[in-house]
Amino acid sequence: MKKLLVAFAFLFSFLGQSQIVDIVKWKTKLIQKSNTEFELVMDAQIDFGWHLYALNTPDGGSQPLVFTFKNAGKDYELIGKTKQGNYQKEYSDVFEVEEYFFTNTAQFKQLIKVTNPNLKEIKVALEGQTCIDGRCVQEDDVLIFTLPTIKIEEKLAEKVVDEVTKIVSNDEKMEKKVEQVVIIEDEGKIEVLDLEKDTSKVQKEIVSAEKEKTVEKVSEKSKEEINVWILFLSTLLAGILVTFTPCVFPMIPMTVSFFLKQSAKGDTKKGRFNALMYGFFIVLIYVLISIPFHIFQGISGDVFYEISTNPYVNVFFFIVFVIFAISFLGAFEITIPSSLANKVDNASNKGGLVGIFFMALTLIIVSFSCTGPALGLVIGGALSTDGGATLLTIAMLGFGLGLALPFMIFALFPSMMSGLPKSGGWLNTVKVVFGFIELALAFKFLSMADLVMDWHLIEREVFIVIWIAIFLGLALYLFGKITLPHDSPLSHISVGRMLLGLLSLSFALYLIPGLWGAPLNIISGFPPPMSYSESPNGVGFKNEIIIANVNEEEKLPEDAHYGPHKIIAFHDYEKGLAYAKKVGKPVLIDFTGKTCVNCRRMEELVWAKPEILPTLKNDIVLVSLYVDDRTELPEDKKYVTSNGKEINTFGQKWSDLGITKYKANIQPYYILMGHDEANLNEPVGYTPDIEEYKTWLEEGIANFKKQ
Known part of the structure; x- marks a missing residue:
């Protein structure tokens, strides 16, 4: 009720929804030091006015930041301690100790050595606390670093790099031919060969040596920033x-x-x-x-x-x-x-x-x-x-x-x-x-x-x-x-x-065909969607489903409905996931809203395109979660969040899911996930570029097929 009164005081409103709840936005970078050694770089962008507490906050003070490196000691070794940038110090009257914290930005680095050549990614869980004016928010997140493929056994890695480095440094012309060089181990001895002249001697491993490079992967939790x-x-x-x-x-x-x-x-x-x-x-x-x-x-x-x-x-x-x-x-x-x-x-x-x-x-x-x-x-x-x-x-x-x-x-x-x-x-x-x-x-x-x-x-x-x-x-x-x-x-x-x-x-004349089902791309997302219409398929046109197969309606899965462009979709997360497991397809989670302008623009200007629509209809299971759905939850499904917010409607439930599981409350927000509910690639928000969205879909589906 208080928030409603605040709204009336302003006398203003707005037409879309995309409010990010993250106070700290993380970016990751992987720097390759040698064939097996990498530096994990974690950059934090902190909202104005907030403090992110450092790794070494004194005892008795605020909760320090803690990084947990998954499978450390098994797939890779930590070299030294995690390094952090310059932080600020300030005496706390509440805890009566000096607190260490970052404002605006922070950076953390950890050097590792990979021991498992088949390792594809490293996950780093973090726990910490951000505060402003006496109010604090718990920071829980998982950062993912994708490793380049290691094509040779670890015991040869450093020798190969050293040998090729010598060749390149001694003969500048060799740098242009470096892709033809192969390394063969014979009883512990390394031999450098030319692939064109000595192909018969190649017995175990073929590798190409490259100069030290940086592999960077940026994890963005929000949709593309407004210019x-x-x-x-x-x-x-x-x-x-x-x-x-x-x-x-x-x-x-x-x-x-x-x-x-x-x-x-x-x-x-x-x-x-x-x-x-x-x-x-x-x-x-x-x-x-x-x-x-x-x-x-x-x-x-x-x-x-x-x-x-x-x-x-x-x-x-x-x-x-x-x-x-x-x-x-x-x-x-x-x-x-x-x-x-x-x-x-x-x-x-x-x-x-x-x-x-x-x-x-x-x-x-x-x-x-x-x-x-x-x-x-x-x-x-x-x-x-x-x-x-x-x-x-x-x-x-x-x-x-x-x-x-x-x-x-x-x-x-x-x-x-x-x-x-x-x-x-x-x-x-x-x-x-x-x-x-x-x-x-x-x-x-x-x-x-x-x-x-x-x-x-x-x-x-x-x-x-x-x-x-x-x-x-x-x-x-x-x-x-x-x-x-x-x-x-x-x-x-x-x-x-x-x-x-x-x-x-x-x-005015341009709008008239919209009465017969024209998409009206100029004002896409502004009028109600085609599905919210007296004639969803346009006046005078037969339902495309009936044209395709008069019995198609009978084949609609239980608890499913036809979403935009007759894509089979679910409104319930659990039911959609269960159906995806049954048919063996990945899940496309679509955090959307009935009043979301950019959601309608994506559906009308991107999903409708022939490069995208067949994929959405045939290769994924769509789960559309409307965060502004005011339908009441059954009494036994209502709950209270950890911060005391009552969840009484389906919209509140899906909004809470986005906040707690994916750390975002924006619409549209798209997540491709497998049957284990793990992300197949990085989630994306509003993506009007058709090729970019197509590439994102294909990447996630390809990763699903590899599982």
Whole structure:
């Protein structure tokens, strides 16, 4: 209930889910020192503000980090102790000892010597503790290092490398022929031969010598990181665009004239300095808005995910955005209480930097009716990424800078003001266009609530029809066929308005085939999926299953269903695994969500491709676990996690499985595993590159066949 109240306080939501719960992200690297000696390198990336305790924390203090090297002494030997990088020291008033810990990054190294030439991988389990402000989280993980194939017996390894090294060092030309060199052991004696001339003497082993190389394997636990620069530039553009609204644009000449008057009094430098500070304070205020999100994320890592999937929160946001849209269309004005605006405006008369700060705050408050919806989408878009509150701060920085730039530029270069268009009816046109777009986006929130609750009120056809009507209405408005309350008389339409109208009309026409089953790739993932439809196979088309075999429905395995593109799928982990064992296929675990935009994009833009779909239908068993499924668990299946969270629904159960077993709570998240429930390769998240996803599938299936 507390998290729900937090959500209502923000008045914003977001369209996807990908919140990583890991505080420490590990990367592994394997450095080959000789044919049998390797250095295991473990790099840790620690979330801002958190501490990872070192290996040698004093007794009586916090739990130290412990590495357990599986099968050490059997398949390989440890050479020396594990080395760690430079750590920080700080006296703990709680434990009354000096604590050793890492912040931001940490590195650990262990030298080993392989004794089993057939060893393929080394597993290192770790246990430790990360803390922030008195709150601690247990770190449990397993790091995997993949070894290169050792083609010769251990007793020959070092001799071979030494011998070939001598040849290469003594004869530079030999380096180019090194692949032709073979080593043969004859009664303990090593003989170096040329493969082309002495093939008859090759009796036991053929090896190729290589210079010392580094074999690196990176274990990523999160999906591909969002390009920070793209996020920053897109929010910067959004900030610039909102300046061309009726709430902001008329304030540009008023504000600039204030700073010009200061320069006219003879203090040009002060006028320019104050103009820059005015812009700086606008940016600062928007950045400060993101600070509470860091606090809430620190308290509960999945608070944003839970808010975004809550149907009642999404219905609330739908209502809020519809109200804003109707206001933009001219039905009424939404304004901040005048008493608050007046107080802030009066404070701006104090002078100095304090007065300039309140001038910036006045702009933000007065322009809220125009900037609020855009700001909501900025917050939602940033928090829906795996960067959480950190990326939100970057997004707010970009938005604030975009809004502040026109004020600063025109104050520094007032001659450019002459090139600005005059305020007039075009500003209302911009506002109305935003209103239509905001109305369309509002129905996404209602659709998300409908999907989670299975109301079937906004199915795919209904959603598409609503969007067709909205963008057709926008086109008619831009063509002058519809007029609204605050429109100025229109004797003709400008070229820009006509082109925008054509764009809106084209988009509306593009959506129409979606009513007959067209995929609509441009907005893939935004409407409800094809399966959430009155006609899942398209109006006027027969079910492809019936075409293939009228008795196919009877062959559907028990407890299975048809997922996207008629892939046989299971909603239950245990039942899906049991079926995979029965048919002898690997399992593809698909952590997904009914409201997950990127999940739908993967299904529509990647899974549907002929390079991928046959593999999903024939070579794996798909287990789709919906983490936002609100179906109640049977009473005997409900439980409480170790941290006290009650698990009452299937969605909570699958979310907890992802967190506890795979250390991730992102959607989509794909895991290929064998019948022993061990991963066949590294899990992946959102992977829009078809070839990359195909390679990942083929790698996992090939590893399964080797078992």
